[in-house]
Amino acid sequence: MASQATPQASPPASPQAIAVLTRLLEARTGQQLASARAWRIDTALRPLMRLRALETLDQLVHLLLGGQEAALSDQIVDALVNNETSFFRESPVFDSVVEATTALEGEGRRARVWCAGCSTGQEPLSLAMLFAERRDKTGRGMPEILGTDVSEGVIHRARQGRYSQFEIQRGLPIRRAVTWFDGDASGEWIAKPELLRHVAYRPLNLMGEGWPIGRFDVILCRNVLLYLSAEAKALMFTRFAEVLRPGGLLVLGAGETVIGQTDRFQPSARVRGFYEPVVGGGRAVA
Amino acid sequence: MKTCLVVDDSKVIRKVARHILETLNFAVSEAADGREALDHCMATPPDVILLDWNMPVMSGMEFLRALRESSIADKPKVVFCTTENGMAHIRAAIEAGADEYVMKPFDRDTLESKLQIVGMA
């Protein structure tokens, strides 16, 4: 029965091929592919294999190691990272970000918010909608919103601001959908230019160089550090602490914490669930 | 336990919706058209209504208008659930008093997300 149900099944990949792929992913992004998620590799890479008429992961790895195709390793990394996201994911967080930002921005100074690991843009756009609604209600200006991600593919999609019917229905209240998006004939929804222009997107590997210049009031890095090694996580926290303004806040995903991971951050006394740099933190060297 | 009334002339859709809603811990009842739904609501108003657009006897819009003018006007949250996915339809539904709007086809995540938005899940 099983063989009938899976006509496309290919021979299982060799442990060596899996090892090459997981090492590539970790070297590029810091992301460790837990063995619990290793089954995803085949599914995730299927489209790349089909494009090249390859049957097995081993053949793909062979091609990768042959180095003939310069873009292949990027494409593999793009396909392997987990890009799962949705509008207003864990929605109360977004109201807290707006509140915290409002408290931080002084008269006349424009606040800066950074979504690090923003995937296809639902997170920064959710913020942009709330800030635009705040502007319409109170006349306060828009903050600068930056969205970055290691995957060029998701940044390309985020810049287009096009979402499928499925994506637009996840987390986004219908009133906001019709206010901030246009429907098109193909059933896709496109963020209106007056919303999209409030978010600047650019590719950025958090493990690499080229971090944004200047300081931020709020940094959201949600559901990104989850699969990083302990050392990589500690490095990220150190770097985030350096680019936050005094009083600035770090926001992690619901299942993430700084506790036991770094001495640079502590739970914020001002905003529940957010984190703030420890003054003088990280100076002590063991 | 929250109660949900599924209003759809398709038995298959009602069954799919019932199944999902039960996994989300709703007590589910069904109606095959707007008239039947209105009778049900007057007798036992549910917490939330999943409402199809095109139905014989009384359409989803006619039902919604009648509901919002009735004595239980604001009680049930109404989530339209329809293949009509044009802006004009959506705006008309909101104007008539719909709280949320699901474009078919839908899955568990979509429905759960919409029910959360109306404070029901």
Ligand SMILES: C[S@@+](CC[C@H](N)C(=O)[O-])C[C@H]1O[C@@H](n2cnc3c(N)ncnc32)[C@H](O)[C@@H]1O
């Ligand atoms: C699961 S998504 C989370 C998206 C969004 N922050 C949210 O919570 O809905 C994780 C994103 O982090 C990105 N990412 C992973 N490692 C990264 C790295 N080293 N540098 C930058 N982005 C990274 C992935 O490409 C992916 O888009």
